[in-house]
Amino acid sequence: MGAIDTHGLTKWYGSTLALDKLDLDVATGEVYGFLGPNGAGKTTTIRLLLGIHRPTAGTAFLAGCDAWNDAVEAHRHTAFVASEPTLWPALTGAEILEYFANLRGTCDREYRARLIERFDFDPNKKIRALSKGNRQKVQLIAAFATRADVLILDEPTSGLDPLMEAAFRTTVNEARGGGQTIFLSSHVLSEVELLCDRIGILRAGRLIDQGTLAQLRHLSARTVEVTFTAVVNLDGLRRLDGVEVADANDSTRAVLQVRGEMRPLLRALAELPVQAMDSREPSLEEIFLVHYRDGTAPSLPATSNPVRA
Amino acid sequence: MTGFGSMVRGRLRLNRTWWIVMTCFLAIVNIIQLQGYQSLFPSPLTREAILSGFADNSALRIFYGYPFDISNAAGWMAWRNMSTIGMVMALWAAFVTVGGLRGEEEAGRAELTLSQPQSRVHWLAAVLVAVSIETLVIGLVSIMAMALVGIPQGLLSLTQCLELSLQMILPALLFSAVAAVTSQLLGTARGARVAAAGVLAVALLLRTPADIGSGITWLRWTSPLGWFEDLHPPAAPSIAAGGAIVVAFAVLVVVATKMVTWRDIGVGLLPHSDSRKPRLWLLTTPWQAALRDEIAPLSLWILGAVAYGALMGGLTRTVLEVVGKDSTFTHLLGSSLGVNAFIAAAVSLTEVIVALLAVTMMVGARGEESSGRLELLIANPLSRTSWLLGAASLAAGVALVIAMLSTLAIWVGAVAIGQSLSLGSMLAAGVNCLPIIVIAVGFGMAVLAFAPRAVGILYAGVAVAYLWDALGTVLKFPSWLLEVSPFHALAQIPAQDFAVLPAIAVTAVGVGLAAAGEARFRARDLVAA
Numbered sequence: 001m002g003a004i005d006t007h008g009l010t011k012w013y014g015s016t017l018a019l020d021k022l023d024l025d026v027a028t029g030e031v032y033g034f035l036g037p038n039g040a041g042k043t044t045t046i047r048l049l050l051g052i053h054r055p056t057a058g059t060a061f062l063a064g065c066d067a068w069n070d071a072v073e074a075h076r077h078t079a080f081v082a083s084e085p086t087l088w089p090a091l092t093g094a095e096i097l098e099y100f101a102n103l104r105g106t107c108d109r110e111y112r113a114r115l116i117e118r119f120d121f122d123p124n125k126k127i128r129a130l131s132k133g134n135r136q137k138v139q140l141i142a143a144f145a146t147r148a149d150v151l152i153l154d155e156p157t158s159g160l161d162p163l164m165e166a167a168f169r170t171t172v173n174e175a176r177g178g179g180q181t182i183f184l185s186s187h188v189l190s191e192v193e194l195l196c197d198r199i200g201i202l203r204a205g206r207l208i209d210q211g212t213l214a215q216l217r218h219l220s221a222r223t224v225e226v227t228f229t230a231v232v233n234l235d236g237l238r239r240l241d242g243v244e245v246a247d248a249n250d251s252t253r254a255v256l257q258v259r260g261e262m263r264p265l266l267r268a269l270a271e272l273p274v275q276a277m278d279s280r281e282p283s284l285e286e287i288f289l290v291h292y293r294d295g296t297a298p299s300l301p302a303t304s305n306p307v308r309a
Numbered sequence: 310m311t312g313f314g315s316m317v318r319g320r321l322r323l324n325r326t327w328w329i330v331m332t333c334f335l336a337i338v339n340i341i342q343l344q345g346y347q348s349l350f351p352s353p354l355t356r357e358a359i360l361s362g363f364a365d366n367s368a369l370r371i372f373y374g375y376p377f378d379i380s381n382a383a384g385w386m387a388w389r390n391m392s393t394i395g396m397v398m399a400l401w402a403a404f405v406t407v408g409g410l411r412g413e414e415e416a417g418r419a420e421l422t423l424s425q426p427q428s429r430v431h432w433l434a435a436v437l438v439a440v441s442i443e444t445l446v447i448g449l450v451s452i453m454a455m456a457l458v459g460i461p462q463g464l465l466s467l468t469q470c471l472e473l474s475l476q477m478i479l480p481a482l483l484f485s486a487v488a489a490v491t492s493q494l495l496g497t498a499r500g501a502r503v504a505a506a507g508v509l510a511v512a513l514l515l516r517t518p519a520d521i522g523s524g525i526t527w528l529r530w531t532s533p534l535g536w537f538e539d540l541h542p543p544a545a546p547s548i549a550a551g552g553a554i555v556v557a558f559a560v561l562v563v564v565a566t567k568m569v570t571w572r573d574i575g576v577g578l579l580p581h582s583d584s585r586k587p588r589l590w591l592l593t594t595p596w597q598a599a600l601r602d603e604i605a606p607l608s609l610w611i612l613g614a615v616a617y618g619a620l621m622g623g624l625t626r627t628v629l630e631v632v633g634k635d636s637t638f639t640h641l642l643g644s645s646l647g648v649n650a651f652i653a654a655a656v657s658l659t660e661v662i663v664a665l666l667a668v669t670m671m672v673g674a675r676g677e678e679s680s681g682r683l684e685l686l687i688a689n690p691l692s693r694t695s696w697l698l699g700a701a702s703l704a705a706g707v708a709l710v711i712a713m714l715s716t717l718a719i720w721v722g723a724v725a726i727g728q729s730l731s732l733g734s735m736l737a738a739g740v741n742c743l744p745i746i747v748i749a750v751g752f753g754m755a756v757l758a759f760a761p762r763a764v765g766i767l768y769a770g771v772a773v774a775y776l777w778d779a780l781g782t783v784l785k786f787p788s789w790l791l792e793v794s795p796f797h798a799l800a801q802i803p804a805q806d807f808a809v810l811p812a813i814a815v816t817a818v819g820v821g822l823a824a825a826g827e828a829r830f831r832a833r834d835l836v837a838a
Contacts, residue, residue, distance in 0.1 A: 050688050053834040072692045080688035086681040089415070089497075090602060094587035102593045103689040122584070128415070128497070129583030139685075152688075 001064055003028045003150050003181035004049065008058035011044050011205075018044040020205040021058065026183060026198075028149075031176055033196030034185040035288060041205040042185045043083065046154050049183070050080060063149050079104075079148035083155035083185075085135035087127045093138050094123035100142040112145035118167045133159035144171050151175060151182045157191060169195060193284040201291050208291060213284060220282035220290045221257035224265065228252045229273040236271075240264050313431055316422070320409050320439035326765040328443045331401055334772050335394060335447060335477070336454035337780065342390040343458050343465070344783050346382050356380055370520040374538045375529075382464035383473065383543040386455075391476035395537050396509065398447070398477050399484035402440050403505035406488035409436035412498040414575050429569045433489060437562065440485045448478040472542035479554050480537050484509065486561035493568035496577035503605070509534075533557060595677075595686055596699035600707075603673065610666055611711055614659065618715040621655035622722020622730070648728060652719060653801035656738045659715045660796055661775050663708040663742050664749040668767035670704030671753025675764045678757075679838035687835065697754060697830050701823065705750045712742035734803035741802045744812045747819035748795050754826030761836045 004026035011019040019041045026032040036042045047053040049060050051071030060067035063077035087096055101107035116123055119137045127135060136159045143151055157165050165188075172195050175182060186192050192199060193213060200210035209216060221244070234248050237256065243265055247255035258265055262279075269277070282290075321328070350356040360379050370376070374392040378384035410433065413419040422432055452474045459465030465473075484505060491504040515532035519525055529535030530553070539550035572578050591601035600607075628651045674697075677683045686696060716739035723730040753767055760766070777794040791797040795815045800808035 047684075047834075050684070052684050052687060054832065071687075072690050075688060075690045078688070080685070082681065082685060082688075084681055087685075088598070088602070088682065092585060092587055095589065095592060098587065098589050099592040099598060100685075100689065103595075103686065103691055105690065124584045124586060126583045126585070 001061060002026050003030070003063055004032070004183055005061040006045075006049070006058065009045070009048055009055055009060050010057040011041075011048060011053060012056045017205050019048065022202075022205075022207055024200065024207070026181060028181055029176065029179045030198060031172065031182045031184060031196045033192035033199040034183060034202065035187075035189070035192060035199060036202035037292060040202040042202055043154060044205075045202070046080075046152055046183075046185060049152060050075070050078070076104075077149040079143035079146040079151050081136075081139045081143045081151075081153045081156045083158055085132060085139050085159070087135055087138060089128035090126065092124055092126050093121060093130070093134075096127065096138055097123065097142050097145070101145070104146055106147075107145050108147050109145070111147065112141060115141040115144055115171065118171070119164060120167075131159065133161060133164065136160060137164065140168065140171070144175060147178065147180070149180060151180055153182065154185045155187065156184070157186070157188055165191065189284045189288055199284070201288065203291065213287075216284075216287050217282055220287045221259050222262070222282065223280050224256040224258050224262075225278045226254050226256065226269065226274055227276040228254075229275045232272050236268055237265070240268060312425065312427055313435055316427070316432065316435035317439045317442070320436055321442060324405055324408075324439070324443060327401075327405065328446070330765070330769055330772065331398075331443075332447045332450045334776070335398075336450045337776050338394065339386070339390065339451050339473075340454050340458050341776075341779050341783055342386060343382060343455060346385050346389075347462060347464060348783060350385075360385075370517075374516065374534070375520040377541045378543065381543060382459060383466075383469040384541070386465075386473055387476060387541045391473055392534075392538065395476050395480040396513070396534070398444070399480035399509055400506060402444060402481035402485040403488035403491075403509070404502055405443070406436060406440050406485045407492050407498050407501040407505065409439065410489060410492035411495065411501045411577075415498050417575075419574055423574060429574075430566045433566055433569050437485055437489060441482060444478050444481040444485070447481075448474040451477060469542050472540065472546060475540055475546065476537055476542075479540070480533070483533055483554055483558050483561070486558050486565065489565035490561055490568065493565055493572060494577055494579045496575075496579075496581050499605070500577070506609075594699060595691070595696050596703040599670075599673065599677075599700060599703055603670070603707075607707060610662075610707075611714060614662055614711045614715040615718040617662070618655075618659065618718025619722040619725075621652070621658075622719040622724070622728075623726055625651055625723045625728045625730070626726055648723070648730060649734075649803040650801075652723070652730065652735075652738070653804035655719055656716060656741075656802065657778075657796060659712060659719075659738075660742050660745045660799075661771065662715070663712045664745050664771045664774075664796075665768070666711060667704045667708040667746050667749035668753050668771055670707060671700065671750065671757060672764045672767060674700035674704075674753075675757050675761055678761060678835055681837050683835055693831050694827060697757075697827060701750050701754055704753065705746050708746040708749070709739075709743060712746070713739040715739070716742075731803065737807055738802040741799055741807060741812065744799060744815035744819065745795055747816045748822070749819070751819035751822030751826065754830070755822040756826075758826040758829035758833065762838075 002025045004024055006022050006024040009019060009022040009024075010017075022041075022045060024032075024045075034042055034045065044053065048055050049062060049067050051067045051074065054068055062074040065071075065074035065077070067074055088099075091099070097112065101109075101112075115121075119141060121134065121137045121141060125134075127138070130138075136156070140156060143153070157168050160168060169191070172182060172184075182195075184192065184196060196213075198210060198212055199216060200207055201216075202208070223246075229252075231252055234245055234254055237243055237254070238245055241264065242258060242260040244257040245254055246257050247253075256265070350360070360376075373388050376384075376388045379388050410419075413422070419432070423429060452470045455465055455470045455473060456467055459470065460467065487508050488501065488505040491501040491508070492498075495501040495504055512532040512534045516529055516534045516538065519528035519532075519535060520538075529538065533554070536550040536553045536557075539547040568578060591597040625648055629648065677686070677700075683696070687693060713736070716735045719738075720730055720732055720735040749767075749771065752770055753764075756764055756767055756770075774794045774796055778791060778797040781791045781794070781797070792811075795818075798811045798815055800806060800811065
């Protein structure tokens with residue numbers, strides 16, 4: 001059993017299906033990115049993992065403990081950062097950090113002091129006087145200072161400036177180095193791309209794809225930009241399977257979207273006066289958009305990790 | 310003025326629960342007082358002699374003001390009822406106004422509203438207009454209630470009903486304006502509410518010497534509560550007093566509208582510090598943190614309960630003297646009427662106070678859930694049950710402490726005037742509040758678990774139970790029907806001996822509600838606002 005394990009996890013709110021038979025298996029020490037548009041079911045998943053909401057069907061296990069029936073034991077191994085930093089306005093940052101440390105019973109105070117410095121946080125300020133980003137820092141410092149086995153982070157960098165996002169990435173990498181498991185729900189695709197070992201994509205309550213970034217790229221087109229020394233006829237390229245001419249403004253330059261094998265395109269280009277060629281992998285943003293374009297799910301190819309939803 | 314109506318309607322909609330509760334509660338209280346006057350003083354011949362004892366008592370004058378003419382129903386209602394209801398209305402209006410102004414700023418919603426094409430002055434005016442509409446409706450319903458009961462019995466004329474309602478409405482309007490100013494000065498809703506309540510307390514302190522002394526009636530003019538008092542029906546309302554109220558209201562509104570245009574939204578005008586060295590006490594468990602958060606309001610509850618107890622204890626002799634003048638009281642209050650009967654009646658109100666405190670604490674616990682902070686707490690190794698039981702134990706513990714302090718204060722007040730009263734019986738009276746506390750907390754747990762978004766009905770529950778007892782007694786309900794209210798079911802200590810069976814029954818119902826609430830809370834999803 002992994003650090004996070006769900007089987008057929010389902011949640012209905014009245015007549016609304018918020019999560020549909022979610023199967024997740026996040027290994028110990030893994031950083032797992034959880035993507036999805038608003039209302040896809042990401043926060044519902046987190047609430048079910050933390051035992052805040054009760055599953056309608058299925059099971060969820062955190063660090064080997066049943067997330068609902070054995071929530072307290074599960075939480076001994078878990079730390080959580082909520083997307084909305086709603087804290088106690090009359091307390092200072094230092095007081096809240098101490099409150100959380102007391103509730104948990106364990107805290108690496110030396111590491112906490114380093115995190116306070118790293119995040120450039122003033123612990124003597126009252127919460128009501130803090131910006132959203134600074135309130136988020138309180139949650140991040142409190143969570144990482146626990147050194148918990150599993151960290152569940154819901155939009156953790158919401159409100160943080162780019163410097164603090166860098167501090168966050170450093171901290172996540174430290175946690176990964178320490179063997180901690182991180183479940184990262186985020187809209188910041190660049191962050192997920194940089195940090196996560198595996199990524200799951202959720203839509204309308206269903207996990208529609210998951211895998212490493214390399215595995216997810218199977219669905220998205222590779223972008224190939226070609227510059228020719230003379231005007232050429234692109235009809236031959238258009239007839240190739242899996243090749244789409246996205247842009248060809250003056251017939252001396254073409255931007256192509258290529259799915260599948262590159263060999264037929266390379267053979268065709270060999271016959272043309274190519275001056276330069278640039279090819280790049282699809283970004284996570286492009287992958288994400290492919291999954292949501294037109295509101296239709298792509299079919300999952302065999303190369304992808306199977307989706308058990 | 311586009312959007313002004315929407316802002317007003319929005320405030321009315323947000324306040325609707327409290328608005329309805331206040332409207333019904335005050336209308337019923339007015340009916341009870343009016344009907345009670347007719348029942349207690351049926352004979353005009355003996356009325357003045359009976360009432361002189363009350364009227365001359367300094368302690369009563371602190372709360373009720375100067376008794377200008379209590380030999381008729383209008384004068385009695387103005388003195389006995391409207392002076393205190395006026396203060397309740399003033400506090401209510403101040404709290405609602407602060408909620409609409411500083412409370413919205415604290416929640417960050419004011420920024421959203423003011424990012425629309427709405428001026429700050431319109432925003433402030435919308436809140437004041439909404440509070441004024443609510444106040445007028447409350448007054449109107451009370452006028453109708455008093456007219457319905459008073460006119461057919463020849464107790465009140467319609468004009469007198471209108472005059473009496475002025476003593477309810479004007480304090481609310483004026484203190485709404487006071488709260489509009491404190492909301493500009495203080496950076497937190499709690500601070501603004503405490504400041505508005507402080508203004509009311511100072512007004513009471515200023516009025517008190519004029520009411521209980523002689524030759525210093527001019528002091529009444531230094532206090533808004535004195536102005537309200539000078540409206541006293543059945544005399545025609547004082548033009549000078551009415552003018553002072555109107556001018557003060559206008560000045561406060563102008564000052565508030567000026568201030569709101571000067572300052573930064575989210576920040577009060579008075580200097581404040583947002584930094585301090587950490588204070589790490591009472592941060593080990595959620596119930597400790599809740600206690601820490603509530604220390605300031607709890608101090609006010611304690612002060613109020615102790616002051617009430619001491620006042621009631623100090624009134625014992627006066628009441629006995631009054632009662633001795635007419636057999637009606639003996640008939641109404643029981644054959645064993647004496648110190649103990651009066652003290653038991655005073656303790657009954659202590660029971661209401663601690664029940665209200667207990668449900669207030671449970672409403673505060675719900676605030677942790679609705680704000681989303683409970684999710685952060687539960688994500689720690691902390692079970693839902695321990696959090697809920699912690700909150701419930703804190704509510705019960707604090708309520709019991711206040712019950713004991715209040716009954717002890719009654720004993721101190723009585724002993725201070727040389728009245729013999731058993732300390733043991735007063736301690737027993739305090740402990741006798743425990744079943745009420747248990748049922749209030751159990752009710753709170755059940756509502757929090759089954760209908761978390763409707764915790765406002767907790768106050769309605771206490772009000773209904775109290776009014777059932779009060780109204781039922783006036784309307785002479787059969788005993789078994791009266792005992793549906795826990796306030797009636799328990800023994801009236803020290804007038805009666807501690808009754809085991811009712812105490813066990815009320816406690817058992819409370820424990821049952823608590824157990825059902827705990828089971829449901831353990832099984833349900835947490836629900837944000």
